Amino acid sequence: MPxxxxxxxxxxxxxxxxxxGATVMVGGFNVGGVPYSLTEALLRRGTKxxxxxxxxxxxxxxxxxxxxxxxxxxxxxxxxxxxxxxxxRLYNEGKLEVEFVPQGTxxxxxxxxxxxxxxxxxxxxxxxxxxxxxxxxxxxxxxxLLELPLRADFALIKAKKADRMGNLWYYGNARNFNPLMAAxxxxxxxxxxxxxxxxxxxxxxxxxxxxxxxVLVLKEYDLPI
Amino acid sequence: xxxxxxxxxxxxxxxxxxxALDFAxxxxxxxxxxxPSMVMDYVPKGVRVLLQTENGMLGMGPAARGDERTIEIIxxxxxxxxxxxxxxxxxxxxxxxxxxxxxxxxxxLGTLEVDQEGNIANWMIPGKLIPGMGGxxxxxxxxxxxxxxxxxxxxxxxxxxxxxxxxxxxxxxxSKIFTEMAVFERLGGRLVLQEIAPDADLEAVRALTxxxxxxxxxxxxxxxxxx
Numbered sequence: 001m002p003x004x005x006x007x008x009x010x011x012x013x014x015x016x017x018x019x020x021g022a023t024v025m026v027g028g029f030n031v032g033g034v035p036y037s038l039t040e041a042l043l044r045r046g047t048k049x050x051x052x053x054x055x056x057x058x059x060x061x062x063x064x065x066x067x068x069x070x071x072x073x074x075x076x077x078x079x080x081x082x083x084x085x086x087x088x089r090l091y092n093e094g095k096l097e098v099e100f101v102p103q104g105t106x107x108x109x110x111x112x113x114x115x116x117x118x119x120x121x122x123x124x125x126x127x128x129x130x131x132x133x134x135x136x137x138x139x140x141x142x143x144x145l146l147e148l149p150l151r152a153d154f155a156l157i158k159a160k161k162a163d164r165m166g167n168l169w170y171y172g173n174a175r176n177f178n179p180l181m182a183a184x185x186x187x188x189x190x191x192x193x194x195x196x197x198x199x200x201x202x203x204x205x206x207x208x209x210x211x212x213x214x215v216l217v218l219k220e221y222d223l224p225i
Numbered sequence: 226x227x228x229x230x231x232x233x234x235x236x237x238x239x240x241x242x243x244x245a246l247d248f249a250x251x252x253x254x255x256x257x258x259x260x261p262s263m264v265m266d267y268v269p270k271g272v273r274v275l276l277q278t279e280n281g282m283l284g285m286g287p288a289a290r291g292d293e294r295t296i297e298i299i300x301x302x303x304x305x306x307x308x309x310x311x312x313x314x315x316x317x318x319x320x321x322x323x324x325x326x327x328x329x330x331x332x333x334l335g336t337l338e339v340d341q342e343g344n345i346a347n348w349m350i351p352g353k354l355i356p357g358m359g360g361x362x363x364x365x366x367x368x369x370x371x372x373x374x375x376x377x378x379x380x381x382x383x384x385x386x387x388x389x390x391x392x393x394x395x396x397x398x399x400s401k402i403f404t405e406m407a408v409f410e411r412l413g414g415r416l417v418l419q420e421i422a423p424d425a426d427l428e429a430v431r432a433l434t435x436x437x438x439x440x441x442x443x444x445x446x447x448x449x450x451x452x
Contacts, residue, residue: 029280029317030303031296055317056359082356083303091355098355103279104321104363111318124325124366127344127396130358160297172297172308173281176317207316225296225305 005198006166008216011041014189017215018042018154023051025110025181026064027157030056030083033174034063035158035191037220042156043067051075053110053152055103055177060086062223068096077150079103102130105147107180113149114183120147155185159208162192163199166213167206175207182212189215227426228433229405233376236405239422240374242267242449244333244403247372248274252330255279255364258302260374261333267449277329279360281320284312301360324360325367332368334361338389339373341416341436343399346391358394365395377404383435385409385416406430408447415439420447 015038018024024042028034042050043066052073057080058065067073069086075097081087090096101109108120121137121144124130135146157178160171168190170178182188190213229236241263248254248268255277256262268274276285278301285300286307294305308314323329336347345365348358365371375384385402402409407430408420416438421430423446 030299030301032280032299033297056357078357080357080359082359088355092352100357102358102362103317103360104325104367107317107321122325124363126366128362128393130362170314170316172295173278173299173314174297175314176281176320179316180318223296225294 004210005164006210006213006216008195008218011037011191011217011220012044014038014215014217015041015045015047017187018047020047021049022047022154023053023152025152025155025185026052026054027155027176027178027181028055028058028063028174029176031062031223032172033158033170033176033178034058035156035189035217036063036223037191037217038156038189039064039067040221042072043070046072048072049074051077053077053150055106056080057084057087059083075099077101077106079106100130106150107177109147109150110177110180110184113151114180117149119149121145122147150184152181152185153187155181155188157181157188157190159190159192161194161196161201162190162213162216163196163201163210165198166190166210166216167201168192168208168210168213169201169205170207179208182208187214188212189217191217191219193219226429226432227424228429229422229424231405231424236376237263239405239450240376240403243408243447244372244374245269246449248272248331251275253277253283253328254331254333255324255329255368257332257334257361259335261335262302264333264374277320277323279320279324279364281315281317282308282312283323284309286312321360321363324363327367327369329364329368331370331372332364333372333374334364336373336375336384338384338386338391339375339399339402340386340389341438342388343397343411344389345371345373345394345399346389348394349392351392361394365398370400371395371398373399373402375402375404377406378433383433386435387437406433409438417441418444420445422447422450
């Protein structure tokens with residue numbers, strides 16, 4: 001099998017690559033764009049001491065939020081933890097480290113990590129607690145914070161459709177952080193609803209080029225709605 | 226002293242109705258949770274605003290029903306929604322590029338505190354409530370106009386204060402404040418009372434507002450409120 005054809009694994013097989021202590025990005029915003037089969041598999045496997053990078057921590061009974069509730073996560077980097085009572089409780093009790101990053105800054109830090117930038121300058125957070133400990137750079141009279149790149153050992157992402165080369169097509173606003181994370185991790189595992197033959201996705205419709213994706217997993221679990 | 230004798234629900238609806246009157250046809254708007262999410266119900270006929278959601282959609286439509294519902298098209302609060310013809314989807318970097326880059330006309334947010342310097346604090350209460358800032362810090366930094374829609378007081382305590390005591394979401398960013406009693410605008414670094422509800426008076430607004438404010442020479446009755 002040529003190397004540009006990506007292996008298709010079960011969710012359990014794919015997450016078995018992730019060791020304890022790994023830094024893991026998980027795509028999604030609220031209920032949309034989360035690779036639920038992969039987060040369920042991680043829960044089953046019990047991989048621990050994870051650093052989780054995600055927009056939010058879902059809820060204690062859904063998606064990667066369950067990993068926080070089960071105590072498998074030691075640190076969270078996110079913009080919002082408000083819907084997960086366990087994240088808030090463990091953080092308040094000092095049992096979980098949480099780094100709050102404004103959502104747009106989180107997107108740009110991941111983009112920087114994936115696309116070879118040494119950081120980004122953003123006006124977001126100037127004059128707030130987010131500024132603390134950061135370098136402030138003045139450009140044309142305006143103050144910006146230097147925000148550093150984020151990378152991970154693994155990215156668990158969700159797309160609607162993949163071809164066998166790993167080219168991805170997303171649907172609706174479930175795209176969110178997924179294409180950014182696809183570039184910012186050493187190993188990228190993409191959960192998809194459908195895997196089609198090479199050529200069946202129009203090149204104009206490819207949102208994430210397949211060279212960024214290492215493993216494909218066909219969706220095994222649907223979030224009940 | 227005249228204080229509006231209306232229920233909390235009526236107060237919230239009043240605030241949402243008043244905010245909606247500021248929008249013009251074609252404006253691009255991002256609405257926060259709480260009172261701001263009610264604003265769309267009151268946009269006048271003939272005015273079409275384009276709703277942006279920070280999770281990556283422009284042209285958000287009404288709630289999705291039945292088989293239309295998918296977790297792949299949601300509002301920022303997680304509700305199943307639809308997308309209107311002419312809408313678009315994009316990733317988070319583009320979404321926040323639109324926000325930070327000044328391409329959004331209005332952001333409407335609720336708040337815990339807002340002060341006379343235009344500071345807003347709405348993302349945490351240390352030791353108690355720590356939801357995180359989500360997209361709020363980017364929105365208050367990048368939207369052209371930052372509107373705060375809030376009840377005037379919280380259990381009788383003023384929410385419009387001299388100086389925010391909670392950790393800030395944004396510094397000097399607020400354009401206007403809308404409550405069930407009044408509308409304030411920040412002009413030349415000062416908070417200016419522009420409108421007052423017909424069932425409130427200046428004495429009540431002064432009593433229930435901790436911040437210093439000027440009274441506009443053109444002070445008028447709050448628009449959208451029955452006299």
